[in-house]
Amino acid sequence: MPAADPVDPGPVPDADGPPAGPPGFAVAWSGGRDSTALLHASLRVARGLGLRVHAFHIDHGLQAASADWARRCAAQAARWARAGAPLRFASRRLEGRPGPGDSVEAWAREGRRAALAALAREAGVDLLLLAHHAGDQAETVLLQALRGAGPAGLAAMPARQWRQGLCWARPWREQPRRAIEAYLRRHRLRWIEDPSNAEPVHARNRLRQHVWPALDSAFPQAGSALLRLARHAAEAAENLRALAESDLALLGPAATQALPLVPVLDHPPARARLLLRHWIERQSGHPVPADRFESLWLALTAGRGPAAWPWPGGQLRRYRGLLRWGATAEGCVPDAPPAGLRAEPLPIDSPEPGLPPDWLPRLEARARQGGERFQAGPGRPPRALKKQFQAAGLPAWARQAPLFFLGETLVFVPGLGLDARCALGPGQPRLRLVWQPEGGRPAAGGLA
Numbered sequence: 001m002p003a004a005d006p007v008d009p010g011p012v013p014d015a016d017g018p019p020a021g022p023p024g025f026a027v028a029w030s031g032g033r034d035s036t037a038l039l040h041a042s043l044r045v046a047r048g049l050g051l052r053v054h055a056f057h058i059d060h061g062l063q064a065a066s067a068d069w070a071r072r073c074a075a076q077a078a079r080w081a082r083a084g085a086p087l088r089f090a091s092r093r094l095e096g097r098p099g100p101g102d103s104v105e106a107w108a109r110e111g112r113r114a115a116l117a118a119l120a121r122e123a124g125v126d127l128l129l130l131a132h133h134a135g136d137q138a139e140t141v142l143l144q145a146l147r148g149a150g151p152a153g154l155a156a157m158p159a160r161q162w163r164q165g166l167c168w169a170r171p172w173r174e175q176p177r178r179a180i181e182a183y184l185r186r187h188r189l190r191w192i193e194d195p196s197n198a199e200p201v202h203a204r205n206r207l208r209q210h211v212w213p214a215l216d217s218a219f220p221q222a223g224s225a226l227l228r229l230a231r232h233a234a235e236a237a238e239n240l241r242a243l244a245e246s247d248l249a250l251l252g253p254a255a256t257q258a259l260p261l262v263p264v265l266d267h268p269p270a271r272a273r274l275l276l277r278h279w280i281e282r283q284s285g286h287p288v289p290a291d292r293f294e295s296l297w298l299a300l301t302a303g304r305g306p307a308a309w310p311w312p313g314g315q316l317r318r319y320r321g322l323l324r325w326g327a328t329a330e331g332c333v334p335d336a337p338p339a340g341l342r343a344e345p346l347p348i349d350s351p352e353p354g355l356p357p358d359w360l361p362r363l364e365a366r367a368r369q370g371g372e373r374f375q376a377g378p379g380r381p382p383r384a385l386k387k388q389f390q391a392a393g394l395p396a397w398a399r400q401a402p403l404f405f406l407g408e409t410l411v412f413v414p415g416l417g418l419d420a421r422c423a424l425g426p427g428q429p430r431l432r433l434v435w436q437p438e439g440g441r442p443a444a445g446g447l448a
């Protein structure tokens with residue numbers, strides 16, 4: 001995309017008309033360097049094969065200049081089409097903004113995926129190309145390793161993946177960045193530079209700017225080794241998924257809804273953990289948070305502890321030896337956080353633990369009844385609340401605040417903070433809670 005291209009003054013064209021004409025496929029086109037090269041290469045191939053290429057551009061609406069990028073993409077697409085390229089351009093602007101505590105990157109990614117899938121449906125195509133290259137893949141492996149991911153995370157981005165009735169493909173996943181740069185030079189292509197690619201607040205940008213150059217000069221083979229690691233991990237993840245599926249099938253069809261704990265825990269621990277994690281992931285549709293899983297595992301293997309666990313996207317409940325999933329915690333589901341409770345989004349990389357944002361509106365304030373137990377930190381035993389108050393040196397007046405529950409689980413205690421079994425760690429969107437009754441002083445982890 002030429003930075004100095006004349007800007008098309010007209011509105012951004014939308015997906016125009018019902019699918020008609022030659023069969024085709026789509027390219028997700030940000031207007032940036034990599035997807036501009038991919039779109040151009042796709043057009044050359046498609047012309048020879050008599051195919052149509054649909055270029056889809058998503059405007060996240062997060063930067064002042066983004067509407068202008070959409071217009072520049074539209075103008076470039078119109079020029080290519082006039083020159084005979086078999087191209088159709090469509091663009092969508094995302095509605096809304098990230099909520100408090102949401103990661104902006106995750107919000108943009110989710111919105112972009114949904115919008116790309118909708119555009120593909122409207123255009124009648126079931127193949128969408130993304131321009132990730134080998135450098136992106138190596139970075140993703142490294143970022144996953146730094147989050148302590150398991151095999152599925154280390155496998156990074158698949159070459160092809162069916163989702164929402166659409167095949168998401170990365171044809172250049174193993175192509176080095178320099179090959180794309182050479183292509184751009186050869187065809188004299190220009191593109192849009194997104195200034196947010198340089199913002200150090202994003203982990204990927206910090207890795208790109210500070211870590212990768214040092215790594216590459218000390219270990220020139222790092223990139224290709226990380227790609228190999230991703231391939232090994234993808235194979236391992238596939239084998240593990242197959243093993244967990246076959247273990248689940250042996251428990252009978254009812255186990256997909258209600259998991260019988262005795263036969264699960266009869267397996268050697270590593271196999272039981274695999275099966276449990278796999279079942280939860282199937283039910284919740286979310287990756288399983290490692291810290292939450294450890295608390296659940298401890299409670300299930302000890303045969304005691306809570307009967308319900310708040311979980312991203314819903315709740316797990318144990319009843320008569322069966323584990324069940326509920327999409328929301330039943331009962332007491334107010335629309336807003338309880339009065340006096342304030343939530344502040346935590347920076348994604350801050351070490352401070354926080355509350356999953358979707359729990360906030362479901363918290364319920366209750367008076368202390370006695371007998372509540374609270375876990376002050378990861379790996380520490382849950383203890384009577386009274387003991388925890390004493391250990392924290394909280395004066396009697398400060399112990400009168402309400403306690404905050406999700407279902408039957410004690411989540412937040414003003415003056416003590418979040419129960420460690422309910423808290424998410426760095427790398428995930430989460431909230432700091434502050435208890436501030438009208439006219440009172442704020443209290444987050446410790447009473448101010």
Ligand SMILES: Nc1ncnc2c1ncn2[C@@H]1O[C@H](COP(=O)(O)OP(=O)(O)OP(=O)(O)O)[C@@H](O)[C@H]1O
Binds near residue numbers: 028034059130197
């Ligand atoms: N706003 C967007 N509209 C359409 N597709 C997008 C958009 N943003 C990203 N993509 C697709 O996802 C791929 C990876 O996105 P990422 O943000 O990592 O881009 P990138 O590495 O900067 O690539 P590019 O140079 O193409 O912007 C892009 O190459 C493109 O295919």
